[in-house]
Amino acid sequence: MHKTFTAMALAMLASSLVSAPVPAFAADPLVVYSAGPKPLSGALVKAFEKKTGLQVSLFQSSSGKVMARYQAEKANPHADVLISASWGHAITLDKAGELLPYTSPGAAHVPADLKTPTYVAEGAAALAIAYNTKSGLPAPAHWSDLTRPAYKGQVTMPDPAKSGSALTLVEGLVNKDGAQAWSMFKGLHDNGMIVPGANKAALTPVLQGAKGVVFGAVDYIAIGSKMKGEAIDIVYPSEGTVLAPRPIMILKSTRHPAAAKAFVDFVLSKEGQRLVAARYILPARTDVVAKRAGWDALHLIKMDYVAAADHAAATKDHFAKVMRGE
Amino acid sequence: MIFSPQVREEGRNLRPAFFFLSTTVLAVIVGLPVLAIVAFAVFPDLNALSFAAPFSALAPSLRDARLTGAIARSLELSSAVTAVCVVIALPLAYLRVRITPRWGRVWDGCFLVPFLIPPYIGSLAWMQLLQRNGFMQQVSGLNLDGMLYSFWGMVLVMALHLFALIYFAAAKSFALIGRRYGDAAKVFGARALSLFWRIHLPMTVPAVLSSALIVFVLTIEEFGTPAILGNRFGYEVIVTLIHEKFTDWPIDLSGASVLSMILIAIAFVAYQGNRALSKKFESRVENQILTAPGDDRSRRFQVLVNMLFAGVFFLAVALPVATVTIMALMNTVSGGVTWSNLSLAHLVGLFEGGSAAWRAILTSVTLAISAAVLTVLIGLLVAFSTVRMRFRGSAALDFLSILPSSIPGMAVAVGLILTWNLPFWPVTPYNTPVVLLLAYLCLMLPYPIRLLTGALRQLPRSLDDAAYVSGASEFTLVVRVLSPLLGPVALAAGLIVFAISTRELVSSIMLAPPGVETVATYVFNQFNQGSIGSGMAMSLVAIVFSGAIIALGQGLYGGRQGGPG
Numbered sequence: 020m021h022k023t024f025t026a027m028a029l030a031m032l033a034s035s036l037v038s039a040p041v042p043a044f045a046a047d048p049l050v051v052y053s054a055g056p057k058p059l060s061g062a063l064v065k066a067f068e069k070k071t072g073l074q075v076s077l078f079q080s081s082s083g084k085v086m087a088r089y090q091a092e093k094a095n096p097h098a099d100v101l102i103s104a105s106w107g108h109a110i111t112l113d114k115a116g117e118l119l120p121y122t123s124p125g126a127a128h129v130p131a132d133l134k135t136p137t138y139v140a141e142g143a144a145a146l147a148i149a150y151n152t153k154s155g156l157p158a159p160a161h162w163s164d165l166t167r168p169a170y171k172g173q174v175t176m177p178d179p180a181k182s183g184s185a186l187t188l189v190e191g192l193v194n195k196d197g198a199q200a201w202s203m204f205k206g207l208h209d210n211g212m213i214v215p216g217a218n219k220a221a222l223t224p225v226l227q228g229a230k231g232v233v234f235g236a237v238d239y240i241a242i243g244s245k246m247k248g249e250a251i252d253i254v255y256p257s258e259g260t261v262l263a264p265r266p267i268m269i270l271k272s273t274r275h276p277a278a279a280k281a282f283v284d285f286v287l288s289k290e291g292q293r294l295v296a297a298r299y300i301l302p303a304r305t306d307v308v309a310k311r312a313g314w315d316a317l318h319l320i321k322m323d324y325v326a327a328a329d330h331a332a333a334t335k336d337h338f339a340k341v342m343r344g345e
Numbered sequence: 346m347i348f349s350p351q352v353r354e355e356g357r358n359l360r361p362a363f364f365f366l367s368t369t370v371l372a373v374i375v376g377l378p379v380l381a382i383v384a385f386a387v388f389p390d391l392n393a394l395s396f397a398a399p400f401s402a403l404a405p406s407l408r409d410a411r412l413t414g415a416i417a418r419s420l421e422l423s424s425a426v427t428a429v430c431v432v433i434a435l436p437l438a439y440l441r442v443r444i445t446p447r448w449g450r451v452w453d454g455c456f457l458v459p460f461l462i463p464p465y466i467g468s469l470a471w472m473q474l475l476q477r478n479g480f481m482q483q484v485s486g487l488n489l490d491g492m493l494y495s496f497w498g499m500v501l502v503m504a505l506h507l508f509a510l511i512y513f514a515a516a517k518s519f520a521l522i523g524r525r526y527g528d529a530a531k532v533f534g535a536r537a538l539s540l541f542w543r544i545h546l547p548m549t550v551p552a553v554l555s556s557a558l559i560v561f562v563l564t565i566e567e568f569g570t571p572a573i574l575g576n577r578f579g580y581e582v583i584v585t586l587i588h589e590k591f592t593d594w595p596i597d598l599s600g601a602s603v604l605s606m607i608l609i610a611i612a613f614v615a616y617q618g619n620r621a622l623s624k625k626f627e628s629r630v631e632n633q634i635l636t637a638p639g640d641d642r643s644r645r646f647q648v649l650v651n652m653l654f655a656g657v658f659f660l661a662v663a664l665p666v667a668t669v670t671i672m673a674l675m676n677t678v679s680g681g682v683t684w685s686n687l688s689l690a691h692l693v694g695l696f697e698g699g700s701a702a703w704r705a706i707l708t709s710v711t712l713a714i715s716a717a718v719l720t721v722l723i724g725l726l727v728a729f730s731t732v733r734m735r736f737r738g739s740a741a742l743d744f745l746s747i748l749p750s751s752i753p754g755m756a757v758a759v760g761l762i763l764t765w766n767l768p769f770w771p772v773t774p775y776n777t778p779v780v781l782l783l784a785y786l787c788l789m790l791p792y793p794i795r796l797l798t799g800a801l802r803q804l805p806r807s808l809d810d811a812a813y814v815s816g817a818s819e820f821t822l823v824v825r826v827l828s829p830l831l832g833p834v835a836l837a838a839g840l841i842v843f844a845i846s847t848r849e850l851v852s853s854i855m856l857a858p859p860g861v862e863t864v865a866t867y868v869f870n871q872f873n874q875g876s877i878g879s880g881m882a883m884s885l886v887a888i889v890f891s892g893a894i895i896a897l898g899q900g901l902y903g904g905r906q907g908g909p910g
Contacts, residue, residue: 050859056873057870058874076859076860077859077860078858078859079870080854080855080869081592082592083591083592083596084592084854086592086594086596087591087592087596087598087759088762090392090596090598091392091758091762091766091855092392092762092766093392093393093394094391094392094763094767095766095768097766097776105594107594108594151679153679180589180593181589181592181593183594213577215576216572216573216576219872219873219875220573220576222875223469223678223877224472226677226678226679226877227472227473227476227478227678227679228477228478228679228681229472229476229478229479230477240874240875243874243875244875247677247875247876248676248680249679249680250677250679251679331594343579
């Protein structure tokens, strides 16, 4: 009887080998590599295909893996459009001359510091303090509150080495307060703050109640959790926060420049931006209403992203040292 | 051995064919991507098809101050996990032939379940169970935070996931040894303990060593648990360092390749040590009884032994699966374990709005069955080539077969991209599901090859000689004599490959062509969106579904076989 089993397996194998490759060769679609929430990229692609009749092939993962795949494919690039969750990725690719200059009409409604001749924000997250409302902790109001004894052993933070947005927050606070910011990070370390990984690794223990507060949570993820009924709330500290813009860019190696431009145009259209807003992300266009704290409600720390990118390695090192207690 | 081994006869022309076939297959599946990784470590711009600045990535990567510590911790972790696995698995394997075949099959099936739980899901489950405010504390007030987030906590979590590899290999080996030696020793007054130490243990050494080697390299290659659990107390190993180079900006693929080669080097050393040790114990078993021994112990003995099995089952299977189930049923993570927070919403939600989840399961199952069948066939081929038809170069073949298990899945993925994305291939599996199959084959081949080689080493050569004397050709020998005897091991190996393939994550994330999702990438995306419950629901469905397929496969086979299989 095990022969039946083997035969079944072989039949499945054969069918997978025969049927599988066909769709991949069938058309020559626009290839989009996207990081960030999958429902968003899925919705954008679907709406774009419906509107233009063009075909899109979507590779969806986390920022790091999207970039790793793009790099490994250099000998024979496939991606036409990249969407990352880290502004730094765009800065570096731009410096390397790998991006195709394009200014979409929709970019006229995007704030000046969120666009360049080669890349533009699709949307942005703001960094916040997220806390578990069942934890019995006092609601924090300032970044430095989390160094207080009330929060001892309760704080997590995404690792700036793994999360572009957490790095931006460190850069922004250091930009604003200098040495005082570093001593606050030392205070957080002394208060037992853990830095367990990227954004999800910092948020999960707080949802589970093992910890109470995230220092530097990506706001739309926390808001999304709250909307699903999680006992979590967010605070934008009054001294200001930073934006983590999500860049969209066309690669110079693209084989479909026209379709790629059409895709960027669609993402920056009002229709595309409403899809962005539906995920609680801050839309890049100031004339599209956000479903969370919008452009007027956010108190932002002014910062120079390009200069910050130049010092990124040093900032990460310094932070890691502080967290090791050195 | 009665006959001298190398009597040249007519009809033994399979050797060149076997050797050629197995070498070619391994060279394509394993050799090419590994070669690409090595070449990439030397030529950092190889991904752009440039041979500029050779060796420039070596020095900076090796000078990394964190590297030495990471290597030491990797070795420490792998040694500890392997040791704990042996301690858990060996007594169980020894007792396995002494309980009724029916219960034996039940426990065998149960111990496959840990493989169905992806390590990162398993780690999340243990965290949700034991940490502060976890299920354990919510139910009993016990908070094991400190124990969980420690070296031994991590070792235990990993060992409970992997011990079955050694259990299966050792149990098969004990079964093959049979009872005759033990009976003989008993006649001469040997006691149970010295029977174990002096007779059974030495005879099962090759099987234990080769499976322990798999556990060792698997642990050194494992990413999920160190990344999730180890990160919480700052335990950095080589793989997490490699992953960092792959994913932290600026991405350093070449540096990651250099570090991957360190892992390959460690596996090489481990493999050589293993080989030297195995040689000492090879081919000692002759005239064994191949039928299963009956259970001659008292009822009390049976109950006690079954309770021991049940205890391990509770820790390694019941607790994590129950935790995954509860997590899948919880409406909100922060809601905790209360009746009002439990519902089937996530499970139902999986199959709403199109059948993405269902398609992902089918993709994974198809790939996993294909991988299981192909790896076992290749494994048989390689085992015959290296054990029975020794060639110059069979050592190289053997080494080629263990290589991929020491390379992180991420590096295999990059190797495959580098290999198959080159512009000059007329046809390429890249960007089709076939590249996923290639990745699985590459990553999983070590299991069937190790297990089948180990088992074949224990089949006496006198079997071959007897067959030849009776006029059998080499082909007949392989097909009619040796293959059926290897059946149970082949099945076990195939099931392990199936189980691990259904939830392979790291290479799948990198290689899944646009529009294709596997169970693991689906779960990964769910977690990425903050939907822990939904990701757990998918994991649970996948565990149950592939578990059912394994039970079916085992049931079909077991019904035919009768004995412990």
